[in-house]
Amino acid sequence: MNLRMSAGPHFVARESTQTLMLDVIIALIPTAAAGVYLFGIRAAWVLAVAVISAVLAEFIWQKLAKKPVRVGDLSAVVTGLILGLNMPSEVPLWLPAIGSFIAIILVKQLFGGIGHNFMNPAMLARGIMLVSWPAQMTIYTLPVRVLGTTSVVPSPDAVSAATALIRPSAYSNYDLLIGNIPGTIGEVCKLAIIIGFLYMLFVGTISWQIPVTFVGSVALLSWLLGSDPLVAVLSGGVLFGAVFMATDYVTNPMLKVGHLIFGIGCGVIVVVIRKFGSYPEGVTFAILIMNTVTPLIDRWTSRRVYGTVKKHA
Amino acid sequence: MSKLSFKGGVHPLKEIHEGKEATKSKPIRSYVPEEVCIPVDMHLGAPSIPCVKKGDLVKLGQVVAEAAGPRGIPVHASVSGEVLSVGPKQELFGKPSVCICIRNDKQDNWVELKKLGDVETAPADQIINAVRDAGICGMGGACFPTHAKMMLPEGKSVDTIILNGSECETFITADHRLMLEQPQRVVDGLRAAMRAMKVTKGIIAIEANKMDAYEAVSKAAQGREGVSMALLKTKYPQGGEKQLIQAVTGREVPSGGLPMDANVVVLNVATAAAIADAVTEGKPLIERVSTVTGCVNEPANLLLRVGTVVSEVIAACGGTSEEPGKIFVGGSMTGLALPNDSVSMTKANNCLVVVNQKDAAPKEVSPCIRCARCIEVCPIKLNPQRLNVLCEAGDLAQAKKENMLDCILCHSCHYICPARIQFPFKEAKEKIVARRI
Numbered sequence: 168m169n170l171r172m173s174a175g176p177h178f179v180a181r182e183s184t185q186t187l188m189l190d191v192i193i194a195l196i197p198t199a200a201a202g203v204y205l206f207g208i209r210a211a212w213v214l215a216v217a218v219i220s221a222v223l224a225e226f227i228w229q230k231l232a233k234k235p236v237r238v239g240d241l242s243a244v245v246t247g248l249i250l251g252l253n254m255p256s257e258v259p260l261w262l263p264a265i266g267s268f269i270a271i272i273l274v275k276q277l278f279g280g281i282g283h284n285f286m287n288p289a290m291l292a293r294g295i296m297l298v299s300w301p302a303q304m305t306i307y308t309l310p311v312r313v314l315g316t317t318s319v320v321p322s323p324d325a326v327s328a329a330t331a332l333i334r335p336s337a338y339s340n341y342d343l344l345i346g347n348i349p350g351t352i353g354e355v356c357k358l359a360i361i362i363g364f365l366y367m368l369f370v371g372t373i374s375w376q377i378p379v380t381f382v383g384s385v386a387l388l389s390w391l392l393g394s395d396p397l398v399a400v401l402s403g404g405v406l407f408g409a410v411f412m413a414t415d416y417v418t419n420p421m422l423k424v425g426h427l428i429f430g431i432g433c434g435v436i437v438v439v440i441r442k443f444g445s446y447p448e449g450v451t452f453a454i455l456i457m458n459t460v461t462p463l464i465d466r467w468t469s470r471r472v473y474g475t476v477k478k479h480a
Numbered sequence: 481m482s483k484l485s486f487k488g489g490v491h492p493l494k495e496i497h498e499g500k501e502a503t504k505s506k507p508i509r510s511y512v513p514e515e516v517c518i519p520v521d522m523h524l525g526a527p528s529i530p531c532v533k534k535g536d537l538v539k540l541g542q543v544v545a546e547a548a549g550p551r552g553i554p555v556h557a558s559v560s561g562e563v564l565s566v567g568p569k570q571e572l573f574g575k576p577s578v579c580i581c582i583r584n585d586k587q588d589n590w591v592e593l594k595k596l597g598d599v600e601t602a603p604a605d606q607i608i609n610a611v612r613d614a615g616i617c618g619m620g621g622a623c624f625p626t627h628a629k630m631m632l633p634e635g636k637s638v639d640t641i642i643l644n645g646s647e648c649e650t651f652i653t654a655d656h657r658l659m660l661e662q663p664q665r666v667v668d669g670l671r672a673a674m675r676a677m678k679v680t681k682g683i684i685a686i687e688a689n690k691m692d693a694y695e696a697v698s699k700a701a702q703g704r705e706g707v708s709m710a711l712l713k714t715k716y717p718q719g720g721e722k723q724l725i726q727a728v729t730g731r732e733v734p735s736g737g738l739p740m741d742a743n744v745v746v747l748n749v750a751t752a753a754a755i756a757d758a759v760t761e762g763k764p765l766i767e768r769v770s771t772v773t774g775c776v777n778e779p780a781n782l783l784l785r786v787g788t789v790v791s792e793v794i795a796a797c798g799g800t801s802e803e804p805g806k807i808f809v810g811g812s813m814t815g816l817a818l819p820n821d822s823v824s825m826t827k828a829n830n831c832l833v834v835v836n837q838k839d840a841a842p843k844e845v846s847p848c849i850r851c852a853r854c855i856e857v858c859p860i861k862l863n864p865q866r867l868n869v870l871c872e873a874g875d876l877a878q879a880k881k882e883n884m885l886d887c888i889l890c891h892s893c894h895y896i897c898p899a900r901i902q903f904p905f906k907e908a909k910e911k912i913v914a915r916r917i
Contacts (some may be wrong), residue, residue: 170806170820171840174906176895177812178493178650178839184846184898224634240846282847282899293660416851460596472883473722473860 188241194363201356206256214251221247221268252353307349343401376426384434408450422465485713518787558785559584593762607676614758620748623828646719650809659693663700669752677828703833864893
């Protein structure tokens with residue numbers, strides 16, 4: 168009888184890195200589907216190129232660096248998908264490919280692979296592309312199809328339009344919620360994002376702290392500065408960023424109290440950039456800045472250990 | 481009814497009802513072995529000293545190894561018959577244990593027993609001695625000599641005894657069945673311990689997944705002086721002493737301290753039943769209920785003689801149903817994997833689980849993704865993720881500063897980790913203590 172000797176636990180939870188990533192992918196499906204419906208088949212191509220490039224980049228890197236190939240953990244799929252959803256549907260198709268290579272190789276693998284990157288790969292890649300290819304990255308167009316009854320006229324010929332952030336008055340609150348507006352593939356349909364958020368909350372992928380404090384502080388601060396809080400939340404990428412990018416485990420704080428600080432920090436920076444910066448949107452940079460603050464937040468926050476008197480780290 | 485609990489923890493194997501389904505409604509069944517091999521080092525502390533030799537005829541309950549020192553406990557023959565051998569035999573932790581093997585003559589010839597009498601009237605000052613003489617140690621798994629726990633050092637005081645019937649570990653239903661079928665023994669044992677320690681408050685704490693046992697014990701406890709009940713949430717490690725004390729009394733055991741530093745003593749319910757037997761009948765601890773489950777044909781709750789060999793236990797349950805890949809004693813969170821099936825069941829072994837090859841296969845470890853699940857579940861509120869990094873880097877001094885020694889080794893972090901990281905905290909704690917870091 169050949170028995171395996173090992174310390175407990177002899178059974179572990181079913182959840183693995185792969186199942187967690189799969190849950191994020193499932194949560195992104197409504198958003199991706201809405202994006203493809205609203206912006207047409209072109210959006211599907213962008214997403215496909217982004218995902219395939221991300222997985223390919225990871226695979227090639229791990230092969231060349233003679234590291235264990237971990238594309239099976241699906242984290243590269245998530246990165247590629249989020250990056251694609253962060254682009255307008257009319258980008259030239261080489262851009263999502265380049266973006267995915269930047270995200271996977273420059274941001275993730277060069278820092279040690281999964282778990283070691285200090286900034287969100289999709290986020291930093293988007294930041295780099297926004298600065299490097301500002302024109303291509305902001306070719307926003309009207310949806311080719313619309314959802315429900317609306318005054319928005321769909322335009323199959325990809326008519327350029329300013330992001331809804333610049334002229335929110337052109338759209339009703341219904342349009343902002345359902346996504347009948349110009350924008351990136353993933354950010355427009357807020358309803359789909361909320362469905363994904365609820366799914367991830369339900370299965371326990373993420374907790375409420377970061378999305379709620381992020382969105383809440385954007386709404387509150389915009390209102391204090393005299394803007395319509397509903398428009399501030401629904402017109403840009405706040406919801407998508409708060410639900411899918413600020414919640415990235417690797418680059419946000421460890422403790423729940425740290426999550427509150429992180430979420431509020433993101434919200435404040437978004438409003439500051441929107442109000443006082445030269446970019447109409449600030450979600451990407453807000454999350455990136457807070458990513459870099461994460462180690463500090465982890466250092467500042469601590470819990471009282473059972474049976475001890477609280478000490479400050 | 482409100483359920484008491486603590487913050488953190490996990491609900492292991494929730495999807496298969498903690499692995500208890502197969503045995504929770506099986507009545508306790510007595511099994512008499514052909515032969516026993518009783519290790520003299522079952523309990524924590526110095527091993528007992530054998531006082532019989534090969535060829536001796538021993539009676540059931542006769543002392544076969546004497547207590548070593550005031551904190552030691554004697555070992556008793558768990559069958560009557562001929563001593564086959566005395567000497568090093570079984571290896572559990574790398575070095576062989578001295579075992580006393582006895583062939584069972586099936587006569588069950590008892591040695592003469594000295595009883596103290598009813599738990600309410602027996603002389604209180606003799607109870608602790610009776611507990612020691614009966615060879616009783618913590619039957620929840622740790623096997624710390626019970627009389628030593630009941631003798632408080634100068635300057636310490638205890639106002640509450642908690643009987644631990646939480647049985648939060650997976651697979652085990654031995655305490656469940658004991659409480660359900662013999663609640664009187666459990667309550668009697670608590671009363672004996674309360675009188676011996678001059679404690680006026682006794683609380684029997686049971687998890688909510690054993691409502692039938694809770695009701696049976698409640699009924700038996702009715703009208704008993706100072707005894708009350710506590711219903712606990714089904715969660716692991718609810719039965720850990722620190723978590724139990726926190727849930728039931730709201731107190732915390734100070735870092736580095738013992739339950740008595742929170743004025744509490746915790747005893748397992750099976751230990752209490754053994755105390756009752758020692759007082760009312762003078763009966764030593766020669767048998768206990770153990771759950772046998774997993775890949776065996778007839779999962780059961782067996783009343784087993786101490787020292788029954790694992791292979792015989794498995795045969796008593798109809799043999800294995802699949803090729804075993806691992807056999808462990810205890811629950812799946814902290815249970816101890818056995819090197820082979822020729823080792824003995826001890827006073828501490830409340831459960832024996834046979835795992836098939838598939839489930840025994842090692843899980844692939846991948847890098848930490850900082851999901852913080854380990855932090856959320858840590859019942860001590862440590863930061864297992866950071867401690868793991870420190871241990872890997874060899875910075876045990878810093879790990880100690882960040883409360884490494886407060887870890888109770890419950891393995892909740894390891895259980896929940898999606899990257900399957902094997903937090904090396906047992907080794908780290910041992911090194912910190914051994915090297916006086």
